[in-house]
Amino acid sequence: MSDGIFIGLGAPEKDGGLPQYLNLRRANRHGLIAGATGTGKTVTLQGIAESFSALGVPVFLADVKGDLAGISMAGSPTAKNAEKLVARAAEVGIADYSYADNPAIFWDLYGQQGHPVRTTVSEMGPLLLARLMGLNETQEGVLTIAFKYADKEGLLLLDLGDLQAMLAYCAENADTLSARYGNVTKASVGAIQRQLLQLESQGGDHFFGEPALDIHDMIQVDEKGRGYINVLAADRLMQSPKLYATFLLWLLSELFETLPEVGDPDKPKLVFFFDEAHLLFEDAPKALTDKIEQVVRLIRSKGVGVYFVTQNPIDIPEDVAGQLGNRVQHALRAFTPRDQRAIKAAAETFRINPDLDVETAITELKVGEALVSLLQEDGSPGIVQRTLIAPPRSRLGPLEPKERAIIQSISPCAGKYDEAVDRESAEEILAARGQAAAAAAQAQKAQAEADKAAAAQAKVEAKQREADLKEQARRDAAAAREAAKPSALDRAVQSATRAAGSSVGRQVANELGRAVFGGSSRRRSSSGGIAGQLVRGILGSLFK
Numbered sequence: 001m002s003d004g005i006f007i008g009l010g011a012p013e014k015d016g017g018l019p020q021y022l023n024l025r026r027a028n029r030h031g032l033i034a035g036a037t038g039t040g041k042t043v044t045l046q047g048i049a050e051s052f053s054a055l056g057v058p059v060f061l062a063d064v065k066g067d068l069a070g071i072s073m074a075g076s077p078t079a080k081n082a083e084k085l086v087a088r089a090a091e092v093g094i095a096d097y098s099y100a101d102n103p104a105i106f107w108d109l110y111g112q113q114g115h116p117v118r119t120t121v122s123e124m125g126p127l128l129l130a131r132l133m134g135l136n137e138t139q140e141g142v143l144t145i146a147f148k149y150a151d152k153e154g155l156l157l158l159d160l161g162d163l164q165a166m167l168a169y170c171a172e173n174a175d176t177l178s179a180r181y182g183n184v185t186k187a188s189v190g191a192i193q194r195q196l197l198q199l200e201s202q203g204g205d206h207f208f209g210e211p212a213l214d215i216h217d218m219i220q221v222d223e224k225g226r227g228y229i230n231v232l233a234a235d236r237l238m239q240s241p242k243l244y245a246t247f248l249l250w251l252l253s254e255l256f257e258t259l260p261e262v263g264d265p266d267k268p269k270l271v272f273f274f275d276e277a278h279l280l281f282e283d284a285p286k287a288l289t290d291k292i293e294q295v296v297r298l299i300r301s302k303g304v305g306v307y308f309v310t311q312n313p314i315d316i317p318e319d320v321a322g323q324l325g326n327r328v329q330h331a332l333r334a335f336t337p338r339d340q341r342a343i344k345a346a347a348e349t350f351r352i353n354p355d356l357d358v359e360t361a362i363t364e365l366k367v368g369e370a371l372v373s374l375l376q377e378d379g380s381p382g383i384v385q386r387t388l389i390a391p392p393r394s395r396l397g398p399l400e401p402k403e404r405a406i407i408q409s410i411s412p413c414a415g416k417y418d419e420a421v422d423r424e425s426a427e428e429i430l431a432a433r434g435q436a437a438a439a440a441a442q443a444q445k446a447q448a449e450a451d452k453a454a455a456a457q458a459k460v461e462a463k464q465r466e467a468d469l470k471e472q473a474r475r476d477a478a479a480a481r482e483a484a485k486p487s488a489l490d491r492a493v494q495s496a497t498r499a500a501g502s503s504v505g506r507q508v509a510n511e512l513g514r515a516v517f518g519g520s521s522r523r524r525s526s527s528g529g530i531a532g533q534l535v536r537g538i539l540g541s542l543f544k
Contacts, residue, residue: 005051007044007328007372009092010385019093020387022048022326024055024267026375028300030323031307032316033273034346035330040368040389044328045273045309046071047392049229052271053102058219058227061273062234062248069113069231070395072104072407085391088368092390100393103222104229105411106404109207109247113233113404115417117247118209121157122147124250129163131288132204132246133195142188145181146170155426159209160200162426167193169430202240207247210421215254217413219270228412234275241279248274249288252295252306259302269303277308278315293319312339313346321349325375328389331365346371350384361386 004021011017022031033048035041042065049059050071063069076082076099089097106114121129126147130140146166150157157163170177171189178184196204220228237244252272259269274280280292296306300323308316308324312332316324327349334340347358350373361371365386372387399407408414 005048005055006094006390007048007374008370008387008389010372010387018385020372020374020382020385022374023377024057025264025377026325026379027052027057027271028264028268028303028305029325029375029379030296030300030305031326031328032313032321032324033307033309033328033330034311034313034332035365035370036311036333038367039330039365040370041309041311041330042067042275043368043392043396044330044370044389045275045307046394046396047390048307049271049273050100050102050392050394052268053227053229054100055267056221056225056227057268058221058230058270059273060218060230060232060251060270062232062237062244062275064234064238064275066233066235066398067396069104069106069233069399069404070397071102071229071231071392072106073395073399073403074101075099075393075395079396081396085396088388088391092388094390097391098393102229102394103224103226104231104407105218105220105413106231106233106408108233109237109243110203110233111206111418112236114231114408115411115413116206116420117213117232118207118417118420119212119250119254120210121159121163121208122150123212123254124208124246127288127291128246128250128253131249131284132242133192133199134242135192135195139188139192141182142170142184143192145177145184148181149177150426155429156424158423158425159427160196160205164193164196165427165430167196199243202243203237204240204243207243210423211417213254213417215251215258217416220412238276238279241282244276245280245282245284248280249292249295252292252299252304255304256295256299256302259304261301262303263301265303268305271305271307273307273309275309277310278312281315281317281320289317289319293317293323296320296323312342313349314338314342325379325381327371327373327381329362329371330369331367332362334363351381353383353385356384356386358384 004023005027007020007022009017009019033041033044045061046068049061052059061068075085077086079085086097107117108114109117124132126140126144130143135143146163147157149155149170150166155162155166157166167189170184171186174184174186174189218228218230222228234244237247255270262269281289284292299306307326308320310316313321313329329346329350332339332343332346334343343359343362346362350358350371352358358371365371368389368391370387370389371384373384374382376382
């Protein structure tokens with residue numbers, strides 16, 4: 001089948017084994033690869049991924065255990081499992097089996113084993129962030145208000161620092177925001193801030209920032225027309241399962257919002273393999289599960305196929321599992337009641353094969369063997385077949401650091417994302433506003449203090465002027481009094497004048513007395529003396 005991917009050879013029946021092909025025109029109808037640990041899920045995933053790449057379909061896969069990076073290197077006849085791979089190729093009828101590499105781009109949220117993967121806080125949105133931080137309904141509402149206000153004010157939320165600054169602003173202005181948008185409490189804001197600190201400690205600060213990932217960089221082909229395989233280093237990321245799950249859902253959402261509608265193309269635009277898929281749904285609120293189901297259902301029309309890889313098929317919610325048309329079920333072990341329920345559920349999802357007891361076969365499958373049911377040309381599921389899985393042509397195992405470095409150096413994204421960019425955003429703008437407000441308050445306080453000091457100084461100066469005026473008046477009065485006093489010469493003249501006047505008066509009086517009363521001494525001694533004294537007194541006073 002030239003327009004399909006060879007998955008493996010069905011078990012011999014009456015008419016011989018039936019080759020199992022994944023139809024490219026139906027590859028965007030999603031799929032499931034399930035099975036217990038050690039049953040061959042990773043090898044199946046690797047073989048399908050490299051087949052998509054060879055047909056020009058870009059692939060994204062998460063390297064949870066660190067061994068899928070080997071898909072970028074050709075296998076080797078000296079490898080540990082080389083003989084088994086060659087034998088399996090012959091067993092399933094691959095006559096031209098040979099080793100081959102695949103074009104790959106390595107990504108890493110932490111920027112250590114690949115190009116950094118970043119997005120902005122705004123692009124992530126409050127719903128996924130609330131899921132990532134495990135917020136309750138009230139806290140999610142406050143976070144949504146913070147996003148709403150930031151958008152209204154033109155404040156870019158790029159990294160966690162921006163969101164922390166925005167939340168601090170909301171706490172400081174809780175009353176104002178509550179009146180406009182709804183209840184905003186400092187307690188709720190504080191709870192969100194604490195969760196942000198935990199997210200940052202898990203490496204979330206590496207994920208949020210710029211330059212943000214351009215989703216088209218994951219949809220590339222090389223010069224030979226082979227689709228690039230985007231390998232996400234997830235071994236460390238798995239230690240933060242919420243971050244891992246939220247990142248994968250964000251990636252799907254970005255693709256859904258970015259890519260145009262194409263219906264059912266001849267081959268997918270991109271195929272996703274989500275290893276450890278149960279992490280997407282563990283403890284997820286129904287609203288988030290509904291979001292995943294919506295994206296999975298609708299992204300098919302964008303030409304994107306999503307393949308969930310998990311140990312147990314019942315890890316996938318029914319609404320999502322109902323969208324998975326292509327199924328590869330490896331062995332399950334019935335060790336617990338839950339395992340038994342999983343076997344029964346898996347068996348019931350397949351189109352019945354009258355010649356195959358599916359429930360029994362699931363527990364008997366060998367490593368590298370699976371029950372396979374793939375969509376046919378008309379979109380109907382094929383009859384389930386017990387199938388030997390075809391071997392991959394690339395290396396089974398991890399890369400050496402030197403090999404990874406070489407592949408990184410020739411990556412089409414080399415140098416584009418490696419250096420973080422911190423442009424002006426909400427944190428810087430709010431800090432500048434705060435500094436400006438503080439400076440204005442300081443200036444106002446300084447002006448008030450200056451006005452107070454000036455008023456006090458003016459009061460002191462007014463009192464001083466009043467005192468000076470009083471002193472001047474006193475001095476002027478004293479000077480006037482001093483000026484009014486006769487000088488020493490005047491006093492001497494007055495004294496002399498009085499003395500002279502007194503002498504002349506006495507003389508005139510004496511003469512007048514003598515003239516009036518006679519000149520004898522005897523008369524002066526009697527009645528004339530008294531009259532003479534009186535006249536002299538009067539005349540003396542006149543000449544004073």
